[in-house]
Amino acid sequence: MNRGPTMVDVAEAASVSLKTVSRYINGATNIDPKLAERIREAVLALGYRRNLAAASIRPGWTSRMLGLIIGDLGNPYYSTLARGVEREVHERGYLLTTASSDENGQRHDELIDRMLEQRVDGLIIVPPYTGGRPWNELRPPLPPRVLVDRPAPEGDGYSVLADNARGAASATEVLLAEGATRIAFVGDSELISTMAERRQGYEEALLAAGLEVDLSLVDHGVHTDEQAAGAVQRLLDDHGADAIFAANNRAAIGALRAFRARGARVPLVGFDDFESAELTSPPTTVVSHDIAHMGAVAAGTLLTLLDGGVPAEQTTVLPVTLQRRGSELRVQ
Template structure:
């Protein structure tokens, strides 16, 4: 990429030709990259995205519309697990705000698969959505950077990714996990198992940090054999919990970093009632019928529907004021003993 400097704030808005010159490619290549077109070499995609970011280029919204000045009234929503009731609540929260403004949703499920997420983003862009609300799977986020450079408003829900300028709403994952783990330590537990999603998932990393911070503050070493991450569904969590219970020195308590891991752990405990009788569980994320669980369970609660509402409000504000500064909102958690 050439060393051409970004335009000053007071100069005219950068054009496709400016981005092409800075990236060392043709204007046609810039257009193909920013529209999500195929068959562009990765190094050229990166050069175009870097040039667009450096110049502050944003594709004209009217140029994407069916007619100049007209929007489609569609918001694309991409969640990671349609089978998880948590994300159903997030979607309902988004829908509540968006439909009140006379708009409709297009909803896709990425299944924590970055390639599926990329395909959904490109498909929604092709359908001329007015904005995207995404729970990102993580990994290569070139497609999200492309969407932003193409002038499509983007809000990220529950997870943040590096290198993408967008409005973001998160949950206070680390402090919630720290407080839940500190509760177990205060109860006298020293062998606390950690059950979580894979390390590449943003929320799993933050909740693990909170778990580790509580141990560090208490001066307690963590047994690495009790750290189990990578369970993306309740079946995998069940198998891991059975394995932990069968060990020579099983845990006396469990910190579960999401509701699918919690449900899997509870299924395993139901099969081993003698272990369940002495086990203390702290679960991040509430789940259906949690108040009826016949085990010693505490829950770190937050409101997934409000997470969706907040992401949707950010989107509505972004559509009304495209040049405003990106927002970062962190929603609180509540410990239910």
């Protein structure tokens, strides 16, 4: 079996020392530009690739790899988040490995273990709502980590979040201003901290308007847009809802499907923007934060930690904005 080219081969081809090649391969920047160019040309000509398995046992070695664990690869929200992370870390020369926990604590723990085995330099994690192993139960040394979209269940570490309660309150206030008095809440499990915060904001807005919270108008068991469509149908037919607050993008899409099936709609405001929101009739009003920016901020926080710095904030809370497009209006 033919062996691949080694650093010795690269050193001979570039007419430099093995030590200089080693420093170049491991990212040193204080190498004479002419020598660095000769090494680069030799690497390309020979097709050299460094042996990560062998390199990873050396003290001070860095993989230049980061791990991202999200909740659901099929949800456009997380693909946008991942894109924001990847753009930020790519500029710093890191490769991003992304995987989905499917909101399952056991799978989340397995992914953590696999990424630690791969010697990632750092992790960005969306904690699963079913829980996972506490970070402090893992054997050190551990790489830096940043939580995104949701805080850590144990409440420690750095995190980047959205102002969920304020956003939900503003969505509910818009519907109240349109004259709605029976606003339904449709969302995913309240074991997800973002959902609990959004319901809190919804209820606070109702109470501030002098309305009681009617639990028959709350459905927090929908995970797919099909489930959301069924929930909205029930809320309209059986409980007299006169407006819908959809607490995530899939709930909003489900509401739109229910409206189409009925041939009629009620005022709707969603939380989290989605790609086709501006293509619906009328376009869908949402409260949302910049999801890609959230990913970039999480990545920047992790890079600061990797550089030995201290991020400015333990918890970064990003503002949300209301994007009025017409679906919040009453049917004339």
